[in-house]
Amino acid sequence: MARLKVDAIVSGASVAVAILQHATSTIPIVMATYGGDPVADGVVTSFAKPGGNITGVISLSPELSGKQLELLKETLPKLSRLAVMWNPDDSAARIQWQELQSSAERLGVHLVSLEVKASTELDKAIENAERAHVDALVVPRSGLSYLLRKQIVALAEKHRLPGMYFAGEFVEAGGLMSYSANNDAQYRRAAYYVDKILKGAKPADIPVEAPTKFELVINLKAAKQIGLTLPPNVLARADRVIR
Numbered sequence: 732m733a734r735l736k737v738d739a740i741v742s743g744a745s746v747a748v749a750i751l752q753h754a755t756s757t758i759p760i761v762m763a764t765y766g767g768d769p770v771a772d773g774v775v776t777s778f779a780k781p782g783g784n785i786t787g788v789i790s791l792s793p794e795l796s797g798k799q800l801e802l803l804k805e806t807l808p809k810l811s812r813l814a815v816m817w818n819p820d821d822s823a824a825r826i827q828w829q830e831l832q833s834s835a836e837r838l839g840v841h842l843v844s845l846e847v848k849a850s851t852e853l854d855k856a857i858e859n860a861e862r863a864h865v866d867a868l869v870v871p872r873s874g875l876s877y878l879l880r881k882q883i884v885a886l887a888e889k890h891r892l893p894g895m896y897f898a899g900e901f902v903e904a905g906g907l908m909s910y911s912a913n914n915d916a917q918y919r920r921a922a923y924y925v926d927k928i929l930k931g932a933k934p935a936d937i938p939v940e941a942p943t944k945f946e947l948v949i950n951l952k953a954a955k956q957i958g959l960t961l962p963p964n965v966l967a968r969a970d971r972v973i974r
Contacts, residue, residue: 732751732754732758733751733754733755733758736758737758738758738759738928738929739758739759739760739761739925739928739929740755740758740759740760740761741760741761741763741787741918741921741925742760742761742762742763743762743763743764743765743918744764744766744874744877745765745766745767745772745821745822745823745874746821746874747874748760748762748765748769748774748785749772749774751785752774752785755784756783756784757784758784759784759785759786759928759933759934760784760785760786760787760934761785761786761787761921761924761925761928761934762774762785762786762787762788762789762921762939763787763788763917763918763920763921764788764789764790764912764914764917764918765787765788765789765790766789766790766791766821766822766823766824766872766873766874767789767791767821767822767823767825767826768789768791768822768826769781769785769789769939771822772822775939778938778939778940778941779938780935780936780938781934781935781936781937781938781939782935783934783935784934784935785934786924786934786935786937786938786939787921787924787939787940788917788920788921788924788939788940788941788942789939789940789941789942790823790872790911790912790914790917790942791823791826791827791872791941791942792912792941792942792945795827795830795910795911795945796827796830796831796834796871797830797833797834798910798945799831799869799895799910800813800831800834800835800838800840800869800895801834801838802895802908802910802947802965803867803869803893803895804838804840805962805964805965806893806908806959806961806962806965807866807867807893807959809866810840810866810867811839811840811841811866812840812841812843812863812864812865812866813835813840813841813842813843813865813866813867813868813869814842814843814845814860814863814865814867814868814869814892815828815831815842815843815844815845815868815869815870815871816845816847816856816860816868816869816870816871816876816883817844817845817846817847817870817871817873817876818846818847818848818873818875818876819846819848820848821872821873821874821875823871823872823873824871824872824873824876827871827872827897828844828871831869831871843859843860843863843865845857845859845860847875847876847879848875849875850875850879850882853879853882853883853886854886857886857887857889857890857892860890860892861890865892866893867892867893867894867895868887868892868893868894868895869894869895869896870883870894870895870896870897870901871897872897872898872911876897877897877898877900880896880898880900880901880904880906881904881905883901883906884896884901884904884905884906885905887906887907888905888953888956888957891957891958892957893907893908893954893957893959894906894907894908895907895908895909895910896908896909896911897909897911898911898914899911899913899914899946899948899971900914902948902949902950902953902973903948903950903973905950905952905953906950906953907949907950907953907954907957907959908947908948908949908950909946909947909948910945910946910947910948911945911946912942912944912945912946913944913945913946916942916944917942920940924937946970946971947968947969947970947971948969948970948971948972948973949961949965949966949969949971949972949973950972950973951972951973951974952973952974953973
């Protein structure tokens with residue numbers, strides 16, 4: 732892509748942005764769904780002044796993990812043990828793991844860590860969750876988890892584990908619920924950045940944005956398959972319900 736000397740590149744996953752950063756320092760790169768902290772990751776200098784050839788939209792918000800856990804607690808009032816399937820090699824997953832620890836302590840929920848760095852580790856992770864007698868599963872944002880979403884959702888259903896996921900695509904694939912920024916909206920916002928760049932603006936001067944709107948997606952069919960009745964107050968807050 733860099734050799735093609737295109738006018739701009741739009742990229743979703745954090746790992747793709749990191750690769751592009753090493754490939755070119757001149758072609759404008761627009762982040763559409765960056766999952767980590769681009770400042771901490773060394774992608775931009777600051778949110779207000781990115782300073783290089785990269786800018787765009789990130790997917791995480793400080794309150795995201797806490798809200799996910801609160802929604803799970805409302806859905807499962809007796810929730811006491813929660814499995815977290817995360818990839819420690821992914822910066823976005825590391826951020827959410829830390830935030831979940833803080834929220835879990837506040838809500839009196841014990842976390843069970845399930846580290847998954849490859850597809851071959853999925854079955855063992857779910858087996859460990861079952862042995863730990865967890866009540867539910869949370870899957871933080873990572874490129875690997877997104878690629879494996881169908882397998883993860885199928886395993887959660889097989890073991891009758893209510894799941895909270897980081898993207899609506901998991902729910903569309905049969906997962907129970909997600910609370911996240913809307914990926915379609917993120918890419919539409921990325922188009923705004925591309926437009927500005929093509930009109931002459933420099934990525935270094937266009938502030939990086941965090942999401943301001945989140946959506947709760949619920950799959951009623953998935954709830955029925957695991958024998959779960961969703962509380963009316965949670966259902967009423969859903970932005971999208973899959974039946």
